[in-house]
Amino acid sequence: MAVVIVGSMAFDTIETPFDRKERVLGGSCTYGAIAASLFDNPKIVGVVGDDFKDEHLDILKSKGVDTAGVSREKGKSFFWEGKYHLDMNTRETIKTELNVFEKFDPKIPENYKEAGFLFLANIDPELQLKVLSSMQSPDFVVCDTMNLWIDIKKEKLEEVFRRVDCVVLNDEEVRQYTGKANLLTGAKEIQKAGVTYVIIKKGEHGASILGPEGFYFSAPSFPVENVTDPTGAGDSFAGAFIGYIASAAKGGKISRDMIKKAVVYGNAVASYTVEGFSIDRLSSVSMKKIDERIEEIRNITLF
Amino acid sequence: MAVVIVGSMAFDTIETPFDRKERVLGGSCTYGAIAASLFDNPKIVGVVGDDFKDEHLDILKSKGVDTAGVSREKGKSFFWEGKYHLDMNTRETIKTELNVFEKFDPKIPENYKEAGFLFLANIDPELQLKVLSSMQSPDFVVCDTMNLWIDIKKEKLEEVFRRVDCVVLNDEEVRQYTGKANLLTGAKEIQKAGVTYVIIKKGEHGASILGPEGFYFSAPSFPVENVTDPTGAGDSFAGAFIGYIASAAKGGKISRDMIKKAVVYGNAVASYTVEGFSIDRLSSVSMKKIDERIEEIRNITLF
Numbered sequence: 103m104a105v106v107i108v109g110s111m112a113f114d115t116i117e118t119p120f121d122r123k124e125r126v127l128g129g130s131c132t133y134g135a136i137a138a139s140l141f142d143n144p145k146i147v148g149v150v151g152d153d154f155k156d157e158h159l160d161i162l163k164s165k166g167v168d169t170a171g172v173s174r175e176k177g178k179s180f181f182w183e184g185k186y187h188l189d190m191n192t193r194e195t196i197k198t199e200l201n202v203f204e205k206f207d208p209k210i211p212e213n214y215k216e217a218g219f220l221f222l223a224n225i226d227p228e229l230q231l232k233v234l235s236s237m238q239s240p241d242f243v244v245c246d247t248m249n250l251w252i253d254i255k256k257e258k259l260e261e262v263f264r265r266v267d268c269v270v271l272n273d274e275e276v277r278q279y280t281g282k283a284n285l286l287t288g289a290k291e292i293q294k295a296g297v298t299y300v301i302i303k304k305g306e307h308g309a310s311i312l313g314p315e316g317f318y319f320s321a322p323s324f325p326v327e328n329v330t331d332p333t334g335a336g337d338s339f340a341g342a343f344i345g346y347i348a349s350a351a352k353g354g355k356i357s358r359d360m361i362k363k364a365v366v367y368g369n370a371v372a373s374y375t376v377e378g379f380s381i382d383r384l385s386s387v388s389m390k391k392i393d394e395r396i397e398e399i400r401n402i403t404l405f
Numbered sequence: 406m407a408v409v410i411v412g413s414m415a416f417d418t419i420e421t422p423f424d425r426k427e428r429v430l431g432g433s434c435t436y437g438a439i440a441a442s443l444f445d446n447p448k449i450v451g452v453v454g455d456d457f458k459d460e461h462l463d464i465l466k467s468k469g470v471d472t473a474g475v476s477r478e479k480g481k482s483f484f485w486e487g488k489y490h491l492d493m494n495t496r497e498t499i500k501t502e503l504n505v506f507e508k509f510d511p512k513i514p515e516n517y518k519e520a521g522f523l524f525l526a527n528i529d530p531e532l533q534l535k536v537l538s539s540m541q542s543p544d545f546v547v548c549d550t551m552n553l554w555i556d557i558k559k560e561k562l563e564e565v566f567r568r569v570d571c572v573v574l575n576d577e578e579v580r581q582y583t584g585k586a587n588l589l590t591g592a593k594e595i596q597k598a599g600v601t602y603v604i605i606k607k608g609e610h611g612a613s614i615l616g617p618e619g620f621y622f623s624a625p626s627f628p629v630e631n632v633t634d635p636t637g638a639g640d641s642f643a644g645a646f647i648g649y650i651a652s653a654a655k656g657g658k659i660s661r662d663m664i665k666k667a668v669v670y671g672n673a674v675a676s677y678t679v680e681g682f683s684i685d686r687l688s689s690v691s692m693k694k695i696d697e698r699i700e701e702i703r704n705i706t707l708f
Binding site: 119188189190191277283284285286287304306307308310317318319320321322325326327329359362363366400401402403404405 | 422491492493494580586587588589590607609610611613620621622623624625628629630632662665666669703704705706707708
């Protein structure tokens with residue numbers, strides 16, 4: 103079953119306490135698609151500027167990603183510059199240039215519309231709603247967001263939450279969205295909006311799932327010592343998550359055990375993402391390597 | 406095999422965003438002993454003032470705790486006042502009055518000295534060393550500490566670490582002690598001091614273990630929605646941890662699997678501690694209730 107991913111495609115300048123890289127490939131759609139491509143041939147929707155060359159699209163295409171939904175506009179691609187603090191868990195945004203992304207108007211190609219799986223990566227919730235309306239009737243829709251939209255477009259975001267099956271938020275976003283300090287209480291409140299599954303991403307502390315019967319799973323992150331660049335960890339988590347579900351469900355029922363395993367795959371894939379700058383490590387990792395980490399995650403949780 | 410616990414016995418005034426309690430029973434030795442008493446009859450060493458009444462000691466005695474090593478001195482007991490922030494994960498110290506604890510000189514009763522298990526709860530590392538020298542040859546020694554000692558007595562603390570089998574630190578303490586942002590890198594550095602096991606307590610995010618072969622276990626905390634008072638969570642974690650090991654080892658080999666299970670018991674017991682103020686919930690919980698949470702922790706980690 104096909105996966106459609108809608109999100110940003112960007113160039114990022116990233117500074118860590120140890121290194122700095124200028125204008126490397128980034129964006130939620132980019133990371134999500136490469137991660138999902140480990141399981142499926144995702145179809146992406148995004149916008150790039152004329153600085154986004156064929157060689158950049160070719161990286162995605164070489165992974166089996168369908169880029170028919172990427173439009174190229176006059177001007178520059180979305181640009182983000184960020185700086186990570188010493189603990190690599192916190193970062194500040196130095197610069198955001200929306201450029202062509204400012205007028206992003208996602209157009210879903212006809213052959214995307216009957217896809218069974220949809221990942222609405224972090225974009226304006228109004229665009230997320232537009233995409234939802236363009237699709238026929240996907241089996242499973244996952245959405246992500248960010249602090250900005252919780253701040254300025256909460257009502258639209260609530261509408262998105264009502265219409266998707268699963269939201270993927272980090273711990274800070276759960277707290278910001280609900281005003282609840284306790285993550286479990288917060289996630290339950292989000293479920294009340296009508297979402298079946300809430301996934302809480304906790305960075306180095308792993309991820310938790312709430313389903314119809316409440317909290318039911320907690321997966322540690324794979325312990326990475328050489329964190330090189332945390333950018334895209336959350337997007338590749340979500341891309342691998344929906345990619346795994348699409349490949350495992352094969353049009354059949356999506357079970358709670360499948361969601362569990364998808365979260366573990368998300369953690370394993372994200373653990374590789376952070377080992378390199380940009381998509382460097384993510385795009386070179388093999389399924390065999392990922393399965394090795396799945397087994398290691400199993401080993402470190404059994405008692 | 407007997408467990409000896411040395412630490413503080415105190416009165417705490419605790420303010421949370423939801424409630425305030427004046428001068429309730431506290432202290433690392435108190436929490437540790439009540440937690441360990443679920444598995445063993447621990448023998449404690451501490452000092453109290455003349456405001457610490459027989460009724461307070463009776464609470465410990467009723468749990469099977471041997472209080473022969475508690476000395477009562479003229480003056481007031483150690484007093485701590487703290488205030489928890491809205492997220493319940495961070496707190497500030499409003500007041501610390503050492504009182505009789507300032508001149509605490511732990512004296513180990515003769516019948517304690519051959520105990521097989523020793524928990525050096527958070528006290529001055531010089532006193533921890535003194536206690537270590539008083540014991541005959543315990544099979545397994547666990548120590549805790551705090552930011553203050555890492556700040557002002559790091560050399561003495563290093564000496565403690567060289568002489569114990571296991572250190573239990575929270576994530577901030579690992580970072581402070583080693584200056585390493587990455588917890589895994591930090592914990593490995595602490596192992597180099599000669600410690601066999603390093604347990605990293607991560608509060609709501611659970612706990613991790615490094616053993617002779619490096620990182621090998623990660624346990625989620627039991628998800629508690631009604632966190633009432635986090636005070637003593639770490640101390641009751643460590644008390645249950647050593648109590649479980651003492652009861653499971655029965656004088657035999659201490660295996661890495663035993664350490665794993667001890668961490669899960671530590672998490673389960675601590676999850677009850679935080680559900681009530683002071684020792685209220687911890688001291689009323691049954692082993693049956695704890696075993697229920699052990700099974701729930703198992704369920705939320707299996708995939």
